[in-house]
Each structure stands twice: as structure tokens, then as C-alpha cells.
Amino acid sequence: MPVTDASKIISAVPAYKMDQIIGIVTASFAIGAGGGGSPVTAGNNQTSGLNVATYHKGLWSVDNGTTWFDMNGSYLNGTDPATGQLSLSVVSYMGPTGQLSVNATNTTTSAYTILYKVALLARIDSQTITPVSTALTLNYKSNLNYMKIYKEGIVNIGVGGSSIINHGLNKIPNINCWNSFDDVAIGDNLGIVQTTVPDVVVDNNNLTISNPTGFAARNFHYRIYLDA
């Protein structure tokens, strides 16, 4: 039956937003072998063309795209008595003028060529944007888990502090979180659990973001996706 009364269509657009990809960056760079515990670093910068720091999520590969790691993941190769593991890790960072920096730290004893892909997302205070067109078939059926609507916000957390955001969904939602400095530059997508980097924890009612001692006060941008 055709829709004849447009007011009966409930649009999520005015009340809630959805992730919008406004750019794609792909590139590669080489990194030399580490010294078995002595780290070697490498990376490169790519201009996004957007002139503003955006949120971002990406993938990287060491075997020309056969296997992929999420940004902030690590490729473990070899052993080291001091640390227990030799690893290659890759993180992404967006500068205030839209320059995407992807950096790797390698303590393994092998050299690699790192291929990466990063999707750039419109941020909470984006002005007029033009999202990237997609060639994929878009599914609007909720049972196919189409694009998710979210609640978002920014919290400022001091040194050693934490912030609790009540989502009240009575279930574990999907979340994303980025850290920023003065709301200008945008750091990598958070989630690493270590003693010296911020943590992101979610339960049935709350999202808790922690900024451990040793990290300067900063803003954290978060998104809590409302449907499963």
C-alpha cells in the first residue's frame, strides 16, 4: 500500500544521526625490522582534503590484504624475554587540518609493507557535509541490521579521572569512542586496555570512559548505538 500521508513516516534523521562516511584514505608504507625488543617506527601522512579533524576507523594489513587488523591491533611475531612478545602495532591520528597520520611501531625482527584503509566519519559538530556514495546495495530492513542510529556527546575528563554516561538501554550497546585535544585533533579510536591509555567500558546501563594518570585532561567523543 503506498504511503499517501508523509506525516505518518517517522524519520530518524531529525532526532538521531547515523554514521556518515565522508572520506576514504588508502595508502601504504614500509617499516624496517625491529631489534628484538628495540622498536622501529614508521608511518606516513595523508591529506584527507577536508581541512578538519574527523572521526576515523580503519584496517591495516602486512600481507598485501590477505589478513587484516583493526587499527590499534597488533601483529604478534616472535618472542622477547623482556616483554614476552614481539609485535607490530599500527594506530591512526587525525590532525586539526584534516591530515591523517598512520604510525607503526615494530619490535619484531622482520620488515613489512603496511597497507591501510581508513574511513573518515562526520563528527558531532560537522557543518554541511557530502557523504561518500556507496556502490553497495543498501538494506533498509531493520532485521538486516542496517545503519545504526546513535546518541552522542563529548565529555572532558581530567588526569586520572573517569566519566559515566548513562544510556539506560538495559542491554550492552555497540559503542565508539575517540579522544581529542581541545576538540581540534582527533586521536585514534579507543578501546585499548592498558595501564597508560584510556579505557572504555560498557554495561547494561552505563558507558564509562577513563583517562588514567599520566594523560593530560582531554575531551572524549562517544557514540552509543541505540539498536542491536
Added chain:
Amino acid sequence: MLDFSKLAAISKAAGFQYYDIQNFSLVAPSQLLTKFTGTYHSYTTTATISKNRLGTALTSQILSNTEANLDNLLSAGQYYLVNGAISGTITVGSSGGFPIFYKYDFNITSTATNIVYSLTIGNPSAVNDVTPPTITITGKTYLYLAPF
């Protein structure tokens, strides 16, 4: 009143198109990790979820968000957002004033057909043998496509 120009914006972009949500669980049983004597003694266990619905052609377009509960670090019902990896050390005792600890690495990779979760625990100590408790990691991964 509905603004149809906003519907056009939704149709065009691309947000991440969510494709699947899968649960995972992996367990590293309690076992003796002998001290380092030239080779780092470690134990790795893995869990795998299939990407059958996605097919191999879409592997390089798949991003994921994983939320996991590490039962040694979090209370029941709490989940860390894990973007790629978690690693750290846990102290299980002391001997002669020196802490006895083990190291863990939880890592996520995507192959042509699967998402693979790996948990490696090990004893980097040159002093003591270590027997960590049974470690269980449970969670879910949201898989979604990007227009790469």
C-alpha cells in the same frame, strides 16, 4: 513535515552498513608456564567466527567493533571496547619480594573467511614459574561494511 531531501542524503551515503553481530568465547585453561630459559614460554588459544554471510570478496571492506569481558579484569556484565588488541600483565603472587606475574595478549584478526580471536598468555619472567588462573574472554563483534 518530512523533509525528503534528508531521505536522499540517507540513500546516498554511506554510513557503515551493519552486516552481522556474532558472539565469541575463548578459554585459556590454568596451566604451568615455566620460567624463561631462552624461549618465551607461552600458550595460545583461539576462537573463530565465520564470515559466511559476507563472502571472501568483501574481506577488505569489513570493519569490526568488538566488546569483550576479560574475567580477570572486569566484573560480570561489563565489557571493554576492544579495537584490535588488549595486552597487559597480571600479578598472581610474589616470591622473595619479587612479583610473580604473567603476560596476556588478546588479539583480533580478519582472514578471508573468518574473524580470529587469539589469547596468548606467557611467563616472561626469568625467575619464577607461573600458574595463572583459567582465563575466559567472552564478547560480541559487530561486523560492518565500508565503501573501501
